[in-house]
Amino acid sequence: MLKKPLLEVREDLLRAGVAPRHVRRYLVELRDHLADLTAEEERSGHSRTDAESAALVRLGTAEELSRAMIHQRRLQSWSARAPWAAFGLVPVALLAAAYAVALLILWSGWQWFLPNANTPFGYHPTGPAMYYFQLGRMLYYTAPLFIGWSISVVAARQRVSLWWPTCGLALIAWLGATARVSVHRPSGAIGHVGMSLVPQELPSSLLSALVSFSILAAPYVAFRVRALVAGSVS
Numbered sequence: 001m002l003k004k005p006l007l008e009v010r011e012d013l014l015r016a017g018v019a020p021r022h023v024r025r026y027l028v029e030l031r032d033h034l035a036d037l038t039a040e041e042e043r044s045g046h047s048r049t050d051a052e053s054a055a056l057v058r059l060g061t062a063e064e065l066s067r068a069m070i071h072q073r074r075l076q077s078w079s080a081r082a083p084w085a086a087f088g089l090v091p092v093a094l095l096a097a098a099y100a101v102a103l104l105i106l107w108s109g110w111q112w113f114l115p116n117a118n119t120p121f122g123y124h125p126t127g128p129a130m131y132y133f134q135l136g137r138m139l140y141y142t143a144p145l146f147i148g149w150s151i152s153v154v155a156a157r158q159r160v161s162l163w164w165p166t167c168g169l170a171l172i173a174w175l176g177a178t179a180r181v182s183v184h185r186p187s188g189a190i191g192h193v194g195m196s197l198v199p200q201e202l203p204s205s206l207l208s209a210l211v212s213f214s215i216l217a218a219p220y221v222a223f224r225v226r227a228l229v230a231g232s233v234s
Contacts (some may be wrong), residue, residue, distance in 0.1 A: 003052075006030055008062035014159040016070040017080025026069055034059055079158050087155070087168030091147050095175060098143035099195060103181065105136030107193040110183070118185050144176030148216030156223035169216045170209075177209035 006027055013023045037058050041051035059065070069075055079086040110120035113129035125133060148169055155165035178199045185191035199205035 003034065003056065005056055005059070005062050005065075006034070009065045011159065012062060012066040013069055014157075016066070017076040017158070018069055019075060019077035020157060022069070022075045030059070030065065077158055079154060079160055079164075083160065083164035087151055087160075087164040088171065091151055091168050091172055092175070094147050095143055095172060098139055098147075099179065102136045102140040102143070103193050103195060105132065105139070106181065106183075107191065109133050109136065110191055110193070118191075119183050120191075121183065140181070144172050144212065145216070148172045148176075148212070149219055152217055152220035152223075156220045165220060166217075169213055173209045173212035173216055174205075176212050177205050 009030065010023055010027055013026070014020065034055055037055035038048075038051045041054045042048065044051075046054060073081075077086075106120055109129065109132045110117070113125055113132070114120055114123060117123065120133070124130075151165055151168045151172070154160070175197060178197050180196045180198075180200070182194045182196055183191060184194075
Protein backbone atom coordinates (compact mmCIF):
# COMPACT_ATOMS: atom_id res chain seq x y z
CA MET A 1 0.00 0.00 0.00
CA LEU A 2 1.37 3.40 -0.96
CA LYS A 3 1.92 6.07 1.66
CA LYS A 4 -0.22 9.20 1.36
CA PRO A 5 2.63 11.36 -0.08
CA LEU A 6 3.23 8.76 -2.79
CA LEU A 7 -0.48 8.67 -3.57
CA GLU A 8 -0.33 12.44 -4.02
CA VAL A 9 2.64 12.03 -6.34
CA ARG A 10 0.69 9.50 -8.41
CA GLU A 11 -2.30 11.82 -8.74
CA ASP A 12 -0.08 14.81 -9.61
CA LEU A 13 1.74 12.86 -12.31
CA LEU A 14 -1.40 11.39 -13.86
CA ARG A 15 -3.16 14.77 -13.92
CA ALA A 16 -0.06 16.26 -15.55
CA GLY A 17 -0.32 13.70 -18.37
CA VAL A 18 2.53 11.35 -17.47
CA ALA A 19 1.86 7.91 -18.96
CA PRO A 20 0.62 5.38 -16.35
CA ARG A 21 3.45 2.93 -17.10
CA HIS A 22 6.05 5.60 -16.22
CA VAL A 23 4.09 6.54 -13.11
CA ARG A 24 4.02 2.92 -11.91
CA ARG A 25 7.74 2.48 -12.44
CA TYR A 26 8.56 5.75 -10.68
CA LEU A 27 6.37 4.87 -7.70
CA VAL A 28 8.06 1.49 -7.33
CA GLU A 29 11.42 3.28 -7.25
CA LEU A 30 10.16 5.79 -4.67
CA ARG A 31 8.63 3.06 -2.51
CA ASP A 32 11.86 1.06 -2.53
CA HIS A 33 13.89 4.20 -1.74
CA LEU A 34 11.51 5.06 1.08
CA ALA A 35 11.89 1.56 2.52
CA ASP A 36 15.68 1.94 2.44
CA LEU A 37 15.50 5.32 4.17
CA THR A 38 13.14 3.94 6.81
CA ALA A 39 15.45 1.01 7.51
CA GLU A 40 18.37 3.41 7.79
CA GLU A 41 16.51 5.56 10.33
CA GLU A 42 15.57 2.48 12.34
CA ARG A 43 19.19 1.40 12.47
CA SER A 44 19.95 4.83 13.90
CA GLY A 45 17.73 4.02 16.89
CA HIS A 46 14.39 5.57 15.88
CA SER A 47 11.08 3.83 16.44
CA ARG A 48 9.18 2.56 13.42
CA THR A 49 6.80 5.52 13.40
CA ASP A 50 9.56 8.10 13.85
CA ALA A 51 11.70 6.35 11.25
CA GLU A 52 8.89 6.51 8.66
CA SER A 53 8.28 10.19 9.38
CA ALA A 54 11.96 11.03 9.08
CA ALA A 55 12.27 8.98 5.89
CA LEU A 56 9.35 10.85 4.31
CA VAL A 57 10.99 14.16 5.14
CA ARG A 58 14.25 13.02 3.57
CA LEU A 59 12.43 11.71 0.52
CA GLY A 60 10.91 15.12 -0.23
CA THR A 61 7.48 16.63 -0.73
CA ALA A 62 5.00 15.41 -3.33
CA GLU A 63 5.55 18.57 -5.35
CA GLU A 64 9.31 18.08 -5.37
CA LEU A 65 9.04 14.42 -6.32
CA SER A 66 6.58 15.14 -9.12
CA ARG A 67 8.40 18.06 -10.68
CA ALA A 68 11.21 16.06 -12.25
CA MET A 69 8.80 13.75 -14.06
CA ILE A 70 6.25 16.33 -15.12
CA HIS A 71 8.69 18.41 -17.17
CA GLN A 72 9.85 15.47 -19.31
CA ARG A 73 7.62 15.56 -22.39
CA ARG A 74 8.79 12.14 -23.55
CA LEU A 75 7.10 10.62 -20.49
CA GLN A 76 3.68 12.05 -21.35
CA SER A 77 0.94 9.81 -22.68
CA TRP A 78 -0.60 10.36 -26.10
CA SER A 79 -3.84 11.39 -24.43
CA ALA A 80 -1.94 14.37 -23.00
CA ARG A 81 0.17 15.12 -26.08
CA ALA A 82 -2.64 14.88 -28.63
CA PRO A 83 -6.01 14.50 -26.89
CA TRP A 84 -7.84 15.41 -30.10
CA ALA A 85 -6.36 12.27 -31.68
CA ALA A 86 -6.61 9.97 -28.66
CA PHE A 87 -10.27 10.77 -27.95
CA GLY A 88 -11.48 11.85 -31.39
CA LEU A 89 -9.56 10.67 -34.42
CA VAL A 90 -8.51 7.22 -33.20
CA PRO A 91 -11.93 6.15 -31.81
CA VAL A 92 -13.70 7.30 -34.99
CA ALA A 93 -11.15 5.47 -37.13
CA LEU A 94 -11.62 2.30 -35.06
CA LEU A 95 -15.39 2.57 -35.34
CA ALA A 96 -15.15 3.11 -39.10
CA ALA A 97 -12.93 0.03 -39.39
CA ALA A 98 -15.36 -2.05 -37.31
CA TYR A 99 -18.30 -0.92 -39.43
CA ALA A 100 -16.36 -1.68 -42.62
CA VAL A 101 -15.68 -5.23 -41.43
CA ALA A 102 -19.32 -5.68 -40.39
CA LEU A 103 -20.50 -4.50 -43.83
CA LEU A 104 -18.01 -6.81 -45.52
CA ILE A 105 -19.36 -9.75 -43.51
CA LEU A 106 -22.91 -8.82 -44.46
CA TRP A 107 -22.07 -8.44 -48.16
CA SER A 108 -20.00 -11.62 -48.41
CA GLY A 109 -22.57 -13.64 -46.47
CA TRP A 110 -25.24 -12.34 -48.82
CA GLN A 111 -23.27 -13.51 -51.86
CA TRP A 112 -22.31 -16.89 -50.38
CA PHE A 113 -25.40 -18.00 -48.50
CA LEU A 114 -28.24 -16.05 -50.17
CA PRO A 115 -27.05 -15.60 -53.77
CA ASN A 116 -30.55 -15.35 -55.22
CA ALA A 117 -32.06 -13.07 -52.58
CA ASN A 118 -32.73 -9.41 -53.31
CA THR A 119 -31.74 -8.53 -49.73
CA PRO A 120 -29.89 -10.33 -46.93
CA PHE A 121 -32.49 -9.14 -44.42
CA GLY A 122 -35.66 -10.97 -43.49
CA TYR A 123 -34.17 -14.47 -43.72
CA HIS A 124 -33.37 -16.88 -40.90
CA PRO A 125 -30.37 -18.91 -42.06
CA THR A 126 -29.15 -21.88 -40.09
CA GLY A 127 -25.80 -23.58 -39.54
CA PRO A 128 -22.63 -21.74 -40.61
CA ALA A 129 -24.62 -18.96 -42.30
CA MET A 130 -26.36 -18.08 -39.04
CA TYR A 131 -23.06 -17.81 -37.13
CA TYR A 132 -21.48 -15.81 -39.94
CA PHE A 133 -24.26 -13.22 -40.05
CA GLN A 134 -24.41 -13.08 -36.26
CA LEU A 135 -20.71 -12.26 -36.18
CA GLY A 136 -21.32 -9.21 -38.34
CA ARG A 137 -24.33 -8.14 -36.28
CA MET A 138 -22.39 -8.48 -33.04
CA LEU A 139 -19.53 -6.38 -34.41
CA TYR A 140 -21.94 -3.74 -35.72
CA TYR A 141 -23.82 -3.31 -32.45
CA THR A 142 -21.01 -3.74 -29.92
CA ALA A 143 -18.25 -1.70 -31.61
CA PRO A 144 -19.56 1.68 -30.35
CA LEU A 145 -20.01 0.22 -26.89
CA PHE A 146 -16.49 -1.13 -26.49
CA ILE A 147 -14.85 1.88 -28.14
CA GLY A 148 -16.80 4.26 -25.91
CA TRP A 149 -15.97 2.27 -22.79
CA SER A 150 -12.31 2.33 -23.81
CA ILE A 151 -12.46 6.12 -23.98
CA SER A 152 -14.00 6.24 -20.50
CA VAL A 153 -11.47 3.85 -18.98
CA VAL A 154 -8.46 5.60 -20.52
CA ALA A 155 -9.75 9.02 -19.46
CA ALA A 156 -10.41 7.87 -15.91
CA ARG A 157 -7.14 5.95 -15.62
CA GLN A 158 -5.08 8.88 -16.85
CA ARG A 159 -7.07 11.58 -15.00
CA VAL A 160 -7.84 13.39 -18.25
CA SER A 161 -9.90 16.58 -17.98
CA LEU A 162 -13.53 16.18 -18.92
CA TRP A 163 -13.58 18.13 -22.21
CA TRP A 164 -11.91 15.75 -24.68
CA PRO A 165 -13.41 12.48 -23.39
CA THR A 166 -16.86 14.11 -23.45
CA CYS A 167 -16.37 15.15 -27.08
CA GLY A 168 -15.17 11.68 -28.02
CA LEU A 169 -18.02 9.92 -26.24
CA ALA A 170 -20.59 12.27 -27.75
CA LEU A 171 -19.20 11.64 -31.22
CA ILE A 172 -19.21 7.84 -30.84
CA ALA A 173 -22.70 7.93 -29.32
CA TRP A 174 -24.01 10.03 -32.22
CA LEU A 175 -22.41 7.83 -34.88
CA GLY A 176 -23.73 4.70 -33.21
CA ALA A 177 -27.23 6.18 -32.99
CA THR A 178 -27.41 7.41 -36.58
CA ALA A 179 -25.59 4.66 -38.51
CA ARG A 180 -27.97 2.79 -40.80
CA VAL A 181 -27.15 -0.06 -43.17
CA SER A 182 -28.66 0.00 -46.67
CA VAL A 183 -28.64 -2.75 -49.29
CA HIS A 184 -29.50 -2.65 -52.97
CA ARG A 185 -29.41 -5.22 -55.74
CA PRO A 186 -30.19 -4.06 -59.29
CA SER A 187 -31.76 -6.66 -61.51
CA GLY A 188 -29.14 -9.20 -62.56
CA ALA A 189 -26.31 -7.36 -60.77
CA ILE A 190 -24.22 -7.97 -57.68
CA GLY A 191 -25.75 -6.60 -54.51
CA HIS A 192 -24.42 -3.42 -52.92
CA VAL A 193 -24.10 -2.74 -49.19
CA GLY A 194 -23.67 0.75 -47.81
CA MET A 195 -24.11 2.86 -44.70
CA SER A 196 -25.78 6.19 -44.03
CA LEU A 197 -25.07 8.52 -41.08
CA VAL A 198 -28.00 10.85 -41.71
CA PRO A 199 -30.62 10.61 -38.93
CA GLN A 200 -34.02 9.58 -40.20
CA GLU A 201 -35.91 11.10 -37.26
CA LEU A 202 -33.94 13.73 -35.35
CA PRO A 203 -35.75 13.53 -31.98
CA SER A 204 -35.45 9.74 -31.75
CA SER A 205 -31.83 9.88 -32.91
CA LEU A 206 -31.00 12.49 -30.25
CA LEU A 207 -32.68 10.40 -27.56
CA SER A 208 -30.84 7.28 -28.69
CA ALA A 209 -27.53 9.17 -28.73
CA LEU A 210 -28.19 10.53 -25.23
CA VAL A 211 -28.93 7.06 -23.86
CA SER A 212 -25.82 5.70 -25.58
CA PHE A 213 -23.71 8.55 -24.17
CA SER A 214 -24.92 7.76 -20.65
CA ILE A 215 -23.99 4.09 -21.04
CA LEU A 216 -20.59 4.87 -22.58
CA ALA A 217 -19.72 7.39 -19.87
CA ALA A 218 -20.67 5.03 -17.02
CA PRO A 219 -17.11 3.74 -16.33
CA TYR A 220 -15.74 7.29 -16.14
CA VAL A 221 -18.54 8.43 -13.81
CA ALA A 222 -18.11 5.35 -11.60
CA PHE A 223 -14.40 6.00 -11.26
CA ARG A 224 -14.90 9.68 -10.40
CA VAL A 225 -17.51 8.83 -7.77
CA ARG A 226 -15.23 6.20 -6.24
CA ALA A 227 -12.34 8.68 -6.19
CA LEU A 228 -14.49 11.31 -4.47
CA VAL A 229 -15.69 8.80 -1.87
CA ALA A 230 -12.13 7.61 -1.23
CA GLY A 231 -10.96 11.21 -0.91
CA SER A 232 -13.68 12.09 1.62
CA VAL A 233 -12.91 8.98 3.67
CA SER A 234 -9.18 9.68 3.77
